[in-house]
Structure formats: C-alpha cells, structure tokens
Amino acid sequence: MSILLHLLLLSVGSLAPAGAVTAPSDVAALAAFKAAISPASITPSSCLASWNFSSDPCRPGPSHFLCGLTCTTTGGGATATDRVTAVALDPAGYSGTLTPLLSQLSLLEHLELSDNAFHGPIPASLPSLQTLILSSNSFSGPIPSSISNLSSLEILDLSRNPLTGPIPQFWGSMSALRTLDLSFDRLYGNLPQAMPPNLVNLALRGNSLSGSIKRATFAPLRALEVVELAANRLEGKLEGWFFLLPSLQQVDLANNSFSVVEVGSPSQGQRLVAVDLGFNRIEGQLPAALAGFPALAALTLRHNRLRGTIPSEYAGAKEGVPFRRLFLDGNFLTGMVPAALLGSRELVGSLGDNCLEGCPSAAALCSPPQKPKAVCKQGYGVHGRPRWPHSYLDP
Ligand SMILES: *[C@@H]1O[C@H](CO)[C@@H](O)[C@H](O)[C@H]1NC(C)=O
Ligand SMILES: *[C@@H]1O[C@H](CO)[C@@H](O)[C@H](O)[C@H]1NC(C)=O
Ligand SMILES: *[C@@H]1O[C@H](CO)[C@@H](O)[C@H](O)[C@H]1NC(C)=O
Secondary structure (H helix, E strand, C coil): CCCHHHHHHHHHHHHHHHEEEEHHHHEEEEHHHCCCCCCCCCCCCCCHHHCCCCCCCCEEECCCCCCCCEEEEEHHHHHCEEEEEEEEEECCEEEEEHHHHHHCCCCCCCECCCEEEECCCCCCCCCCCEECCCCCCCCCCCHHHHHHCCCCCCCCCECCEEECCCCCHHHHHHCCCCCCCCCCCCCCCCHHHHHCCCCCCEEEEEECEEECCCHHHCCCCCCCCEEEECCCCEEECCCCCCCHHHCCCEEEEECEEEEECCCCCCCCCCCCCCCCCCCCEEEEECHHHHHHHCCCCCCCCCEEEEEEECHHHHCCCCCCCCCCEEECCCCCCCCEHHHHHHCCCCCCCCCCCEEEECCCCHHHHCCCCCCHHHHHHHHHCCEEEEECHHHHHCC
C-alpha cells in the first residue's frame, strides 16, 4: 500500500513543474548578460559571482544563483518551462554594458540594476517590461527615443546618471507609465510638450531645466499626484490652474526662478498636502487661496521676495486641517503676526528674517530674527518699487 502510494506520488511529481528547466533562450541571455560585465567588477561576495551556469538558473544547485533572479513556470506537464520575470542585482559596483541578447527575456517584467557602473545603450526591446530601474549608474548621452518602444513600462527610473540633452518628446504614447524619475541627471532645455498621459509621479529634480510650466503639458495629467521639479532653472508664472490639477498631492518647485504664483480657488475635493516654493524669486503677496486647500498641511515659501501681510486665512480660520509646517522666512512680510499662528502648539516652521512685528524672539517660530529696518526699507523701496538687496538679486 505504502509502496503504491510512493510510486503514485513519484509519477505525479514527474508531471509537476519540478521537472521544468529554464528556457534555453533565457539561459543564453543571462549568460551573455554576465559575460558583458567586467569580471574584475564581480567581487566574490556579490550576487553575480554565484551565477554559475553549470546549474539551471531557475532551478540551481546549492550555492549557485543565490540571488538576482525571479522565474515563473509556463506551460504544464512535459512542456513546462521556466522563464525569467525579474532581474534585480545588488549594488556591488558591476561595470559593463547591457547585452542586446536581453531582448530574448521576453517575459522579463522587472529590471533593476541601481548603484552600479553600467553604461552604453539602454535596452528597448523588452515587450513585457514594466519596471526599469537604472538609477545611479554611468549611462551617458541623450535619453534614447527607443525607450518609447517599451510600451508596457509603468516605472522608469534613470535618475543619477550622466544623461544629458533635452528631455525627448515621445512620452505621449507611453500610456502605461505611472512613475518617471530623471532626477539628478544633466538634462537641460524646456519640459517636454507631452507627458505620459497616466503619470502619477514626476521627478526631474536637480537638472538644468528651463522655461515655464505650461498648461498644455500638465492639464491632461488627471492622475498626477507628485511633482518634484526642485533645483532647476524653471521660471515665469505658475498659473492658477496648476494647483487645481485634480489628483495633485505634493509639489516641490524649490530652488528655481519662478517669479509669480497664482492660485485658483480650490474645491473641497482637492487633495493637495504639501507645497514647497522656497528659494525662488516670487514677488507679490502671499497667496491667500492656498489656505483654502482642505488637506494642505505643509507650505514653504521661504527665501522669496514676498511682501505684504500674512493673510488671516493662514491662521485660525484655515479651512480643513491647519498648517503643520509653515516656512515663510527670508521674505519681506510686514504687519503683525496673527496671534493664532504663534499660539499653535503643533505648528513648526519659521516666520523669521522678514519685516514682521509682534514676533517675540523667544518664540521658536520667530527665529531667525527679523531683518534690520534698513533692509526692509530697501525691499519696499521708493514709492513702493523695491530695490532688492544684493543677496536677493542672485539667489
Ligand atoms: C561552477 O560550479 C561547478 C560545480 O560546482 C564548479 O566545478 C565550477 O568551478 C564553477 N565555475 C565557476 C566559474 O565558478
Ligand atoms: C521594439 O520592440 C520590438 C519588440 O520588443 C523589437 O522587435 C524592436 O527591435 C524594438 N525596437 C527598438 C528600436 O529597440
Ligand atoms: C536649495 O538651495 C538652498 C540654498 O542654496 C540649499 O540649502 C538647499 O539644499 C536647496 N534645496 C534643494 C531642494 O535643492
């Protein structure tokens, strides 16, 4: 009886995927991938050092293919085959190019090689690829237009590479793309005319992008939640429609050269939580309408050229949640500080380095001290025309 059961289990076992092997075309692609990486950069303790092709990559012997691969079994019975769905390597300092044979990994969904020294062409014929994460590598030159061929791509992260040139124009066709991160590259020129239509996260910080934020580019982005464009050379007017983008939650436009900010009247459904417009050249008054965004908890407008009083809307009467972080330091704000701001226990931030009255130096919110009167006078100038102190002309 027990022998019969044993035989039965054995025969079931031989039909089950345990007998599958990795598709030969996938094995060849993986071997070519490893062969294109400088052996000197494959240290003994690294993941790639364990890729020993005397084992089957998806069904390896002990101490072979310890990491880096995810496989799935396709088909059943005698035709069961293992296919590679993900390649994700450790940050071991691998140096090399990405072999064109990677395109044989036709079920590859996820390729992640961050914090290494890969260079050369970026793969563009991986029909199943959903995630491509190549941040902190050595890819250089312009962003290749062949990337638009990756039609299943949902996440593209090419941040912290020496990629240069303008951002290409092909994004409008990439309708699966939800996250685009090209931060800390060496990109310049205007923002592209069209973005991926279903984009949720846009990160382009730390480049040299210039020009303004255009309605034709951003208005179609109904799913856009996070906009990180800090530390560029963007300029001009931020128009009233921008903060009203329907899904917008976090906006970081710090360290640019914006000069005017308009804010449209929000609806109660608006989800905006955090806005950073610090270190720009924004003139005019604090936009009172920002206080009408029901979920807005963090607002930074530090180091601009704002004048006038702090609107009463910013204090006790703010709709929805009150501000939890409010940085208005380094402007030319005048008048009395609303008592409700000083009295708030939950508020962190700074109103310092302005021209305000009633901001006791003992209050944390009032540090650093207000500007000297003479500097304040310059900010308001003769007949209301400012003569900006030197430090405000070249932020
Ligand atoms: C691969 O593994 C086999 C068997 O364990 C071993 O004999 C061989 O030296 C290994 N090859 C490399 C390149 O480490
Ligand atoms: C685009 O993808 C297809 C299929 O994945 C491939 O055959 C073709 O060579 C790719 N084109 C480029 C420019 O990479
Ligand atoms: C903006 O610039 C200031 C002053 O140069 C710097 O301290 C800060 O780290 C920068 N912030 C960003 C987000 O680049």
